[in-house]
Amino acid sequence: MQGAKTVAFHTLGCKLNFSETSSLSRLMEQEGFEKKEFTDVADVYVINTCSVTDNADKECRQLVRRIQRKAPESMVIITGCYAQLKPKEIAAIPGVDLVLGAAEKFNIAKHIKEISKNDATRICSCDIETVTGFHSSYSVNDRTRTFLKVQDGCDYNCSFCTIPMARGKSRSALINSVIKDAETLAASGAKEVVLTGINLGDFGKGPDGNAPAAINGRTENFYALIQELEQVAGIERYRISSIEPNLLTNEIIEFVANSKKFMPHFHIPLQSGSNTILGAMRRRYKRELYADRVGVIKTLMPHCCIGVDVIVGFPGESDEHFEETYHFLHQLDVSYFHVFTYSERANTHALNLQPVVPAAVRHERNKILRNLSYMKMQYFENQHAGTTRNVLFENHNKKGMMEGYTDNYIRITTPYRAEWENQIVKWKL
Structure with a gap:
């Protein structure tokens, strides 16, 4: 050209x-x-x-x-x-x-x-x-929160998912490379870094998909990574974008609870509150493990925000299975959901499962869970009314208003003030 x-x-x-x-x-x-x-x-x-x-x-x-x-x-x-x-x-x-x-x-x-x-x-x-090799990526100057890719691909084989076919096997950057990227982002003025990957908790397999030998006596895994990132000067906040419940260990939770830089905010995929459906999805945990992870987080960080991914309308999901999911989420101390309506994807095992849930039923279940998510977030925000938390305001003037997020991911909207752009401000909720 x-x-x-x-x-x-x-x-x-x-x-x-x-x-x-x-x-x-x-x-x-x-x-x-x-x-x-x-x-x-x-x-x-x-x-x-x-x-x-x-x-x-x-x-x-x-x-x-x-x-x-x-x-x-x-x-x-x-x-x-x-x-x-x-x-x-x-x-x-x-x-x-x-x-x-x-x-x-x-x-x-x-x-x-x-x-x-x-x-x-x-x-x-x-x-x-x-497809092998890891390509480092990060967003810069696009938004206050910078997305830093540290892992790619997935070795899991969930029955609904095409990502392993689209992204290849699990592989990740070496910790030293991630630290260099974080230092570059700090020099650019970024205040908050969101760690991203396809299966973030599986970090440590190296760019070739194989676990490297210990480097300078240090095992390359996600826990080691976050310990090293805590030491990078200039970055004031980190968030973990999403982590599988079976890979979210007690040591990771305890580290975040005691960290000055890792925010009290987890996003943990659930997908279903029914063990029967979790089995059909080929997920690597049961709902009891998920509830245990949430319990550990809330014991150590009662103020922590927890987001949940959930899929409705998966093949074989009866009214009873959906009610299991609804009641499980209703009683669980989580803050909001990302609700996905199941859609058929070529070359996935789920295409062979029966019975198929009618589209109208899928959409109705989506609406029910989105309403529950709204109520959960309202309740979570109300729990913090009157408290003072740190808010990082974004670099955007939206019709005279600006937005920011507390450390525990409560969104704040206020009249625009240029001096608050990309700054952390103490805020009474």
Whole structure:
């Protein structure tokens, strides 16, 4: 491609995708491209996709159509999980010029130089089994909270999930590399770093997917990582984006409870409160272990915010199974839920399970749990009324207002004050 000078990015999906998009943006800027907003006209548009739900697939298609109407001569590149899983399907979307799979996304600049708008759509994908190596990524200057990718891929085989097929086997950065990234972020002025990964608690397998020998006498695992990050000067806050309950050990919880920098906030996937459904999902724990983890956290940190991922409408989920989930969550001392409606994904074991839950029932169950989540968060916030907590305010003026989060993840909205941007302020709730 000749003469392209501007590029715009759009990210679908998780915090990990945001960190990777930011790194792709920096790669392109190093190649001489000027970054534009996605709503602007640009020479190249890059969509970093997710494929956890059908909505992400549909949104990708809608974005391509929007670009076609606005800038029909611009180059359109699709990467991310959807691109790895269904490259031919994406290549058939009118207007798409280049599809980059998991192994090629960080070679984006090279591929752009090799194509032109009138070429046939090029697919640069590969067998996910051949994807190795870890690419460090972090977001910077995008928001007050910076996402730092420390782990990628997953060796688990949950029956509903396509992520191992899209991301490959579990692998992670070495601790020394993560520390260097954290120091870079501290120098950029970042106050809060969110540690992200596909299976964050599995950190320690090394860039090649194998556990490295002890380095300087130190075992590489998630507990060792957070101990080292605590020592990085300049970073005032860390959050753990999401961690599997079976990998959330007592020593990790105790460390966070005594830490000056790791915030009292956990996000722990549950997926179902029914042991029968957890078994069908091929999850690696039962609800009793989940309740135990929550109990340990709340004993050590009564003020801790706990978020939960839950899936409704999984094949075989009867009314009784759903009621088990509802009552389990109702009595559990957690703060909010991310509720996902189960959607069929190609090449997953769950496609073979019966009976299928009707779509209308799935959506009704989603609504019921979202209402419960709202009540949980209201209760959690009311518990802290009258207390004083530290709030980190973000760098955004939203129609005269600004937002920030307490250490335990209560959102605060207040009239905008420029001197509070990216600052930690003591706040009476």
